Amino acid sequence: MNLYLFQALNGIGLGMIYFLISVGLTIIFGLLNFVNFAHGAFYLLGAYLSYTAVVVTGNYWVALIIAPIMIALIAWVCERTLIKRVYHLPHTYQILVTLGVALIIQELCVSIWGPIGKHISPPDSLKGVFQLGDFFYPQYRLFVIGFAAVVAILVWLLLDKTKFGALVRAGSEDAETVSLLGTHTHRLFSITFALGVGLAGLAGVLAAPIRGIHPFVGPEILGIAFVVVVIGGMGSFTGALVGGLLVGLVQSLMTTIWPQGASLMIYGAMAFVILLRPYGLFGRA
Amino acid sequence: MSELVISNLHSYYGKSHILNGINLSVKSGEIVTLLGRNGAGKTTTLKTIVGIVKAQQGEVVLDNENLEGKEIFEIARRGISLVPEHRGIFGILSVEENLKIAINKNSPWSLDDIYDMFPRLKERRKNGGNALSGGEQQMLAIARALVNDPRILLLDEPTEGLAPVIVDEIVRILHQIRSAGVGVLLVEQNLSVCEKLADMHYIIELGEIVYQGTQAEFSNQNEIKNRYLAV
Ligand SMILES: Nc1ncnc2c1ncn2[C@@H]1O[C@H](COP(=O)(O)OP(=O)(O)O)[C@@H](O)[C@H]1O
Ligand SMILES: [Mg+2]
Numbered sequence: 283m284n285l286y287l288f289q290a291l292n293g294i295g296l297g298m299i300y301f302l303i304s305v306g307l308t309i310i311f312g313l314l315n316f317v318n319f320a321h322g323a324f325y326l327l328g329a330y331l332s333y334t335a336v337v338v339t340g341n342y343w344v345a346l347i348i349a350p351i352m353i354a355l356i357a358w359v360c361e362r363t364l365i366k367r368v369y370h371l372p373h374t375y376q377i378l379v380t381l382g383v384a385l386i387i388q389e390l391c392v393s394i395w396g397p398i399g400k401h402i403s404p405p406d407s408l409k410g411v412f413q414l415g416d417f418f419y420p421q422y423r424l425f426v427i428g429f430a431a432v433v434a435i436l437v438w439l440l441l442d443k444t445k446f447g448a449l450v451r452a453g454s455e456d457a458e459t460v461s462l463l464g465t466h467t468h469r470l471f472s473i474t475f476a477l478g479v480g481l482a483g484l485a486g487v488l489a490a491p492i493r494g495i496h497p498f499v500g501p502e503i504l505g506i507a508f509v510v511v512v513i514g515g516m517g518s519f520t521g522a523l524v525g526g527l528l529v530g531l532v533q534s535l536m537t538t539i540w541p542q543g544a545s546l547m548i549y550g551a552m553a554f555v556i557l558l559r560p561y562g563l564f565g566r567a
Numbered sequence: 568m569s570e571l572v573i574s575n576l577h578s579y580y581g582k583s584h585i586l587n588g589i590n591l592s593v594k595s596g597e598i599v600t601l602l603g604r605n606g607a608g609k610t611t612t613l614k615t616i617v618g619i620v621k622a623q624q625g626e627v628v629l630d631n632e633n634l635e636g637k638e639i640f641e642i643a644r645r646g647i648s649l650v651p652e653h654r655g656i657f658g659i660l661s662v663e664e665n666l667k668i669a670i671n672k673n674s675p676w677s678l679d680d681i682y683d684m685f686p687r688l689k690e691r692r693k694n695g696g697n698a699l700s701g702g703e704q705q706m707l708a709i710a711r712a713l714v715n716d717p718r719i720l721l722l723d724e725p726t727e728g729l730a731p732v733i734v735d736e737i738v739r740i741l742h743q744i745r746s747a748g749v750g751v752l753l754v755e756q757n758l759s760v761c762e763k764l765a766d767m768h769y770i771i772e773l774g775e776i777v778y779q780g781t782q783a784e785f786s787n788q789n790e791i792k793n794r795y796l797a798v
Contacts, residue, residue, distance in 0.1 A: 448664045452657040459655035462617060463669040463715055464643035566659075 284417050289534045295423050295492070297530025298430035302485035303503060304510035305437060305522040306478025312454035312517025313474050316365070317373050319380040321482050322504030323387035328353045328483025329495040330391050333400045342405035346487055353483025358476035365475065366468065384500060392497045399496040426488050433484065434523060441519055450474055454517055482507075509548055513555045515565020524563060569630050569646065569718040569750060570594045571616070576625035578608075578615045585611045587774035588625065593719055593750040598741065600753045600761045602796055603771040609754040610652060612771065613721045616752075617649045618642045629719070646718030650725060654708040658697030662688055665696050666711055674716035675747060681710045684740065702733035709740060719750045726757050738763055758796065762786060770795045 307321050328349050335345035360383065368379050403409070404422035411418045441447035449470055453460045461467045486495075510529050514521020529548050536544040555563060571593045578586040585608050593599045601609050614620040616627050618639040627634045634642050643649075657665055666678060666688075682689035685706050691699065699707060705725055712720055722741075726734045734757065741764055745751060755761050761768065768785045770778040778791050785791070 445668060448660055448668045451659055452665075452668055455657050455659055456655060458619065458639070459651070459657070460668070461639040462619075462643055462649055462651070462655070463711070464640050464671065465668070466638075466640050 285538060286535070287417060288419065289538050290531065291419055291423065291427070293531035293534030294527060295427050295430075295530070296534055297527035298427055298434070299485050299489045299526075300506055300510050300530050301434060301523050301526030302430055302488070303482045304507045304514070304526055305434075305519060306481040307507050308511045308514065308517055308522045309441075309450065309454075309519070310475055310478045311511070313450050313457075314369060314471050316369060316475075317376050317380070318475075318479070319377050319504060320360075320383040320387065321380075321479065321507055322500035322502070323384035324353055324357060324479045325482045325486040325489075325503050326391055326495075326497070326500045327356070327387050328486030329490040330395050330400070330486075331483070332487040332490055333395070333402050333495055336402050342402070342491075345402075346484075349487045350480050350484035353486075354476040354480030357479035357483075358472055361472045361475040366471070369471070384504075388497060388500055395495075395497070397497060399494050401494045402490050404491040422491055426492070430488065433481070437481070438519060446470075446473075506548070509552045511562075513552055513562055515559075515562025517566065518562070518564035521562055521564035568595050571647065571719045571750065571752070572626075572628045573612075573616065574626050574628070576612070576615055576627065577623045578611055578620050579623055580611075580620075585774050586615060586622075589771070589774070589776055591752075591769050591776060591779070593752045595718065595750045596745055596748045597767065598745050598751040598753055598765045599767045599769065600755055600765040601769050601771060602755070602758075602761065604796070607771045608774040609771055610723055611774075613649055613651075613723055613752070613754060616642075616721060617647055643715070646716060647721065648712040648715050648717035648719070649721045650705075650708045650712050650723065652723040652727070654704045656696040656699065656704045656707055658695060660696055661692065662694055662696060662699070662707060663692040665707055666714055669711045669715045671714065671716040674714050676713040678714065681714060684713075684743070685710050702729050702736075705729060705733070705737065706740075709737070709744075713744070717749055719752065720744060721752045721754075723754045724756060725753070726755065726760055734760060758792070 303321065303325055307318060310316055310318055331349040331352055332345040335348050336342055339345070364379065364383070368376050408422040408425050410421050412421050412424055441450060449460060449465055453467060453470055457467050506529060510522060510525040513528060514525030528551065532547050532551055533544050536547045573592065574590050576586050576589040577584070589612055591599065591601070601612060603609055611620060615622050618634070618637060622635070629645055629647060634645070666681065670678065687703060688707055688710055691703065696707070709725065725737055738760055741751060753761065753765065762782065765782055767781055768779065769776050770791070772795055777795060780788065
């Protein structure tokens, strides 16, 4: 029983990480109708930047704040110089360009941090285990669940309760009409891109002490993010949350029941959802 | 006082030459109609003014400022508001959110003023934009333009497909908008609405202005109406 509880908590933690990665991908797709194949690479870069920040400052908390902000800034520059030039082109061009960006980031990481993975420890205050009766669970993993949940609530408030969020939602329906109301839609696009990619960077930072940092993990992360987005529905915040948790739980519980089939099962879950609801659980036609 | 002056405007869709030297002007507190058959170029004229279609030649000048090369949002911020033919209501936003994303603090119309003017929108303010009837959508589109602080309001067939009571309502609202000092360029098929409202009429045919006259001049020009407006 405790094993299943352990794996369920692992699944929720993993699911929240997947949510953070996917929510940016799905919002960027919804607003900009843009497919970002560099999303996994930014996750990777976020993890490496946190590694360097921990090495330099010796403080995980500094890394947790600085690395995602740097990722958002890099994404913003990338959008202003490169990405904005391919919005109007067909998706195939967007895929080629962002795949190029992904490879550049990955190779940069390899040449800066080396081909062998890195590891960072959780902060000292979270190194212990949480105990309830005879059930033990690492504190850092609980922290990840709580922190990601707070971020999820903030992102939801931003999208649902602010003028900025209303503009993002309106823009995902009809960007031209949004500019007719006097909104600088290009700036809205840049900020949204930077925010969405910054969240992927944050996911990389949070996951680093649990999963380590491996230079070739980008494509796998990207693949999972797409599975989550397809399950949840393109452009949907709720979809990213439910899809992320579903994939995280399935993956984690399967490692106990049938380890070889863990990856297979998430693609199975995706196929199942597509068959029942072609636009995903929360998607719009 | 504001004045929009359009001179010798030429627009294309790809290689097809749609506007062939349009001239017209609209001043504050004036309602001007742009009439003409389907396909004459009315919508294209409005789209060129707001920058959706880029003019190949000619000028759009607002208060002595040439708007050439300006982005859509820059033109909007200068006070030219388009209520498009498809109305452009965001279905996934509530009625109130549709208004809030457009609010400009300088506008003479606050959200409360709008709710006084359109009680129906107040009742439905929590509803999604996609739950509105055609008439409500048109009201919301006009209301949204008003909170955006328009100096010149462009309306593309606002009464199209609406029931007569709602058409009357829109006529009443347009009178109010004119009294507030906004200039209105109205594209409309409903001739009786136009004659009730307008100070000045322009008729467009194949991308050219073929007639212009004040309401007094236009009212008994049956030959002109038959030639250019009869279906
Ligand atoms: N997006 C477009 N692409 C190509 N041609 C268009 C487009 N929109 C309109 N047209 C053509 O331009 C002409 C003028 O259209 P429009 O301005 O919509 O006319 P109106 O509003 O007076 O009915 C028509 O011949 C129409 O077929
Ligand atoms: Mg038209």
